[in-house]
Amino acid sequence: MARVWLFGADINTDQIVPGRYAPYMLKNEDDLRKYPFIEHRPDFAANVRPGDIIVAGNNFGCGSSREYAPLALRMVGIGAIIAPLFARIFFRNALNLGIPCFTADLTGELRDGEEVELDLEQGRIYTGDGRTIQLPPPPAFLREVWAAGGIVPFYRKYGRFPGEG
Amino acid sequence: MAQTLSEQILSRAAGRPVSAGEVVTVNVDLVMMHDSLSPGIIRVLHEELGAERVWDPERVAVVIDHVAPAASVQTAEKQAEVRRWVRAQGIKHLFDVGRGISHPVLVEEGLARPGMVIVGSDSHSTAYGCVGAFGTGMGTTDIALAVATGRTWFRVPETVLVRARGRFRPGVSAKDLGLKAARLLRADGATYAAVEWHGVEFLSVMERMTLATLSIEVGAKAGIVPPTGLSQPVPHWLRVEEGACYSRVVEIDLDDLEPQVSAPHTVDNVTDLRDLGRVAVDVVYLGTCTNGHYEDMAAAARILRGRRVAPGVRMLVVPASAQALQLAAEDGTLATLLAAGATIGTPGCGACIGRHMGVLAPGEVCLFTGNRNFRGRMGSPEARIYLASPEVAAATAITGYITHPQDVIDAPYDEP
Numbered sequence: 001m002a003r004v005w006l007f008g009a010d011i012n013t014d015q016i017v018p019g020r021y022a023p024y025m026l027k028n029e030d031d032l033r034k035y036p037f038i039e040h041r042p043d044f045a046a047n048v049r050p051g052d053i054i055v056a057g058n059n060f061g062c063g064s065s066r067e068y069a070p071l072a073l074r075m076v077g078i079g080a081i082i083a084p085l086f087a088r089i090f091f092r093n094a095l096n097l098g099i100p101c102f103t104a105d106l107t108g109e110l111r112d113g114e115e116v117e118l119d120l121e122q123g124r125i126y127t128g129d130g131r132t133i134q135l136p137p138p139p140a141f142l143r144e145v146w147a148a149g150g151i152v153p154f155y156r157k158y159g160r161f162p163g164e165g
Numbered sequence: 166m167a168q169t170l171s172e173q174i175l176s177r178a179a180g181r182p183v184s185a186g187e188v189v190t191v192n193v194d195l196v197m198m199h200d201s202l203s204p205g206i207i208r209v210l211h212e213e214l215g216a217e218r219v220w221d222p223e224r225v226a227v228v229i230d231h232v233a234p235a236a237s238v239q240t241a242e243k244q245a246e247v248r249r250w251v252r253a254q255g256i257k258h259l260f261d262v263g264r265g266i267s268h269p270v271l272v273e274e275g276l277a278r279p280g281m282v283i284v285g286s287d288s289h290s291t292a293y294g295c296v297g298a299f300g301t302g303m304g305t306t307d308i309a310l311a312v313a314t315g316r317t318w319f320r321v322p323e324t325v326l327v328r329a330r331g332r333f334r335p336g337v338s339a340k341d342l343g344l345k346a347a348r349l350l351r352a353d354g355a356t357y358a359a360v361e362w363h364g365v366e367f368l369s370v371m372e373r374m375t376l377a378t379l380s381i382e383v384g385a386k387a388g389i390v391p392p393t394g395l396s397q398p399v400p401h402w403l404r405v406e407e408g409a410c411y412s413r414v415v416e417i418d419l420d421d422l423e424p425q426v427s428a429p430h431t432v433d434n435v436t437d438l439r440d441l442g443r444v445a446v447d448v449v450y451l452g453t454c455t456n457g458h459y460e461d462m463a464a465a466a467r468i469l470r471g472r473r474v475a476p477g478v479r480m481l482v483v484p485a486s487a488q489a490l491q492l493a494a495e496d497g498t499l500a501t502l503l504a505a506g507a508t509i510g511t512p513g514c515g516a517c518i519g520r521h522m523g524v525l526a527p528g529e530v531c532l533f534t535g536n537r538n539f540r541g542r543m544g545s546p547e548a549r550i551y552l553a554s555p556e557v558a559a560a561t562a563i564t565g566y567i568t569h570p571q572d573v574i575d576a577p578y579d580e581p
Contacts, residue, residue, distance in 0.1 A: 010352055010431055014539040018546075019518035024201045024232070027239055039546040059353040062384065063539060064518075065288040067205070067304030088357050088386055089288055093304035141188060151306055152213045161310075161318035163188030 001128075002051045002079055005044065006112035009057030013090065015040040016061070016069040023068050032068055033075040050077025053118055053125075055106050057083065061090025070094040079118055082106050082135070095142060098150035102135045109133060120146075167408035169324040170389045171359040174299040177402065178282045185323040185410070194298075195224050195276060196311045197267050197285035200240075201231040201518075202304070203247045206286065209309035219254050220315035226258040226276055227251050228267035233513040235262075236521035265486025265512035268292035268378065268454040272370060273488050279392040280400040284311050289454050289536060291385060294377035295370050297392025297403060299359075302381065322359040322386045323412035325350065329364035331420035336570030338464065339365070339372040340456055340534065340554035342417060343379035344425035348435035349415050356384030358412060363405070364419075366393045371458035371485075378455045378536055382432040424569055427552035430540040438557060438569050448531040449474075449562040450543075451555055452483030452510070453517045456534035459489040459498070461555035466493075466501040468559035468573055474506035475565035480558075481523050483510035507562070519543040525550075532561045 019025075021035040037044040054060075054073070060083035061069065070093045073081070081094065084105035094101050100120060110116065110127070117126040123135040137143075141162040148154035154162065168176065168184070176182045178191035198206050210216050219225050227247060235241035244262075251259045260270050267287060271277040272295065279297035283290065286308045293300025301319075303311070311317045327346050342365070360380040365373065373390040380388020392399045424438040451457065451465055462482060474480045482502055484490040490512055493499040499509065516523030517535045525531055525544035531551070533543070538550035551567060560568040 012537075012539045014537070014542045018541050019520055020524075020544075022201060022520075024204065024243055025237070025239060025520060039541050059356065059384065062352055063288065063537065065202070065286060065290075065302040065304050067202070067306060070304075085353055085356055087353075087384060089302055089304060092307060096304065096306040151310065152209065155310060156214070161190045161316065163318060164190045 001115040002053050002118050003049065004110045004112060004114045004116060005048065005052060005054050006107065006110065007054060007056040010059045010062060011056055012063035013061060013066050013069040014063055017066065017072050022066065032072045036072040036076060045076065048076045051079040053079050054081045055110050056081065057107050058085050060086050062087035065089045067093040070097050070099055074099055080120065095145055096151040098146060100146055102138065104135055106133065167406040169359065169409045169411070170297065170361055170391065170403065170405065171299055171322055171324055171387055173403055174280055174282060175319060175321050177280065183321050185321050187321045188318060189321055190316055190318045191282055192316055193284050193311050194281035195226060195283045196308060197226045197228065197271060197283065197290060198308055199231050199267050199286055200229045200233070200244055200247055202286040202308065203227060204243045205305040206309045206312065207250050209306055210313055214309060214313050216313035219256065219312045222255040223257045225256050225312055226260065226271055227256055228260045228270060229262050230266045230513045231518065232520050233262040233511060263487055263511050265484065265489070266454045266457070266514055268374060269371060269458060269486045269489065272296055272374070273486060275397065278397050279395065280403045284308065284317055288381050289378045291380045291388040292374050292378045292454055294380065294387055294389035295373035296395060296397065297389060297399065299387045299389065301386050320357065322357055324359045324361055325355045326361050326363060326411040326414045327417065328414060329417050329419050331418055332367070333419050333422065336556050336574065337422050337424055338554050338556060339368055339375040341422055341425045342419065343376050344427055344435045344552065345417055345422060346415060347379060347382050347427070347433045348425065350383040352383060352431055352433040354383045355380070358385055359387040359389060360385045362388065362390045365390055369460055370395065371460055374458070375455050382536055424554060424557050426557065426567060427538055429538055429549040429551065432537060432552065438553070438567065441567055444551065444567040445530065445565060446478060446532045446561055446567065447529040448523070448525065449478060449480045449558050450516060450523060450531055450533045450535070451481070451558050452485065452515050453535035454485055455536040456555050457483055457485030457489065459492040461534065462489065462493045462502065463498050465555045465559035466498040468556060468570055469505040469563065470501050472505060472563050474562045478562055478565050480507040480562040481510060481516070482507045483515035483522070484512045487512050516543050532558055532567055534558050
């Protein structure tokens with residue numbers, strides 16, 4: 001079972017990983033896994049489990065181009081991020097790293113800490129109290145990149161960029 | 166069919182006419198990478214992509230600006246690695262410690278030009294829109310792919326038009342226009358779109374950069390000022406076309422515009438300075454790609470001349486580039502700032518990202534001329550960051566609380 005980590009609107013990249021904890025600043029880059037939401041939500045890194053999902057409000061990931069924000073989330077095994085709107089650089093970085101991002105507003109439907117099951121293939125969430133939430137299907141070219149495991153495996157496999165004929 | 170500036174530039178780069186909504190692969194004209202993400206970009210390039218060489222060593226610019234000079238052994242080691250890689254690749258454009266922030270430097274060096282597609286490892290790469298280029302920020306992996314292939318992919322953006330009318334009143338400047346636009350559009354108001362800034366041809370290139378850098382703060386992919394009145398040649402195909410399709414139009418009357426202040430902790434939390442109440446500050450930080458230009462230092466110096474920074478207030482000035490610092494040194498601007506009690510840092514990004522050279526302590530309040538006031542950005546998450554113009558920064562440094570420039574200009578003082 002995955003747990004839901006609920007966040008508000010306009011979560012920025014400084015809240016996800018403050019610039020002071022950039023891999024560039026660290027002796028051991030692997031330490032990055034300790035820092036997602038270190039100040040914004042200090043219980044996150046210690047308690048998050050692989051497959052857990054982030055459910056957030058509008059404009060998730062606004063701010064910096066730092067790819068180590070979604071990278072830190074990948075390092076702790078985040079299964080998916082669901083928000084009504086993503087900041088574009090964050091969305092692209094997450095896509096490139098193979099983190100599924102779904103554009104939907106579930107902040108009113110799921111509770112913080114709620115246990116759910118996520119079926120990525122079907123794009124469905126099954127809740128503990130028996131509800132099924134269908135996520136809006138992402139465009140085909142995004143699904144292609146996820147299926148490949150990120151943009152680098154995609155490029156190496158096909159020798160082209162997403163959406164290119 | 167009439168096209169927006171972004172559609173014109175991306176059509177040229179794609180080799181066919183494109184319009185908003187299409188996903189296209191384009192050739193890039195220039196890739197900028199800075200010290201913070203470069204070690205990761207180099208690793209992805211060689212270890213993950215298996216690319217031995219960059220696609221064109223003349224069209225890659227590497228800038229050491231994020232922690233310049235290095236603040237720790239870790240950052241020094243990583244910068245040394247970046248310099249070794251630049252030499253090994255034969256990369257022509259390395260701008261090392263002290264040359265300044267990537268965005269003004271690439272414009273000053275004539276590397277960023279009208280009509281280009283420029284991708285940079287910094288979210289404020291929208292800055293290149295100040296010369297009519299399509300500039301956009303990307304992360305490690307996208308930049309690695311771009312330096313490997315000379316290409317990238319985009320969804321062609323819709324365009325939000327910000328149309329300014331009239332002229333600024335005394336004490337009001339480009340930053341106020343940018344913050345007013347953020348106030349009207351909100352932080353997500355131009356997500357996935359481009360912003361075109363019309364009615365600002367009277368601004369200098371670096372004042373236009375203030376607007377272009379703030380475009381990312383409303384979520385934009387690019388922020389472009391039509392390239393009029395530049396010393397650089399403008400391609401014949403690049404011009405504002407009657408009938409181009411804008412997804413939204415925002416009008417701002419400069420004649421009525423008051424100094425704007427963005428209060429903690431989001432950029433779009435903007436009010437007229439007059440409505441803010443009394444906010445005492447500990448630090449005034451004048452700098453960054455948004456407002457660390459020569460014009461910004463000169464505007465602050467005009468207000469600070471013959472006056473002193475208030476006791477208990479630190480005023481940090483970090484020029485955006487060596488060229489800006491040089492100009493400020495030559496015409497006495499620097500002497501004025503120093504005489505007023507300001508301290509001057511090495512040109513670069515400085516404390517904007519909270520890594521060194523001005524990190525804030527818990528409880529401190531900073532009046533910042535930069536582009537972001539996110540909680541924890543400049544140091545302690547218990548610090549508070551307000552954003553405003555260089556004119557407001559200077560007035561605030563003198564009084565110790567956030568102050569309308571006119572109140573200081575009108576106040577009597579002793580001629581030195």
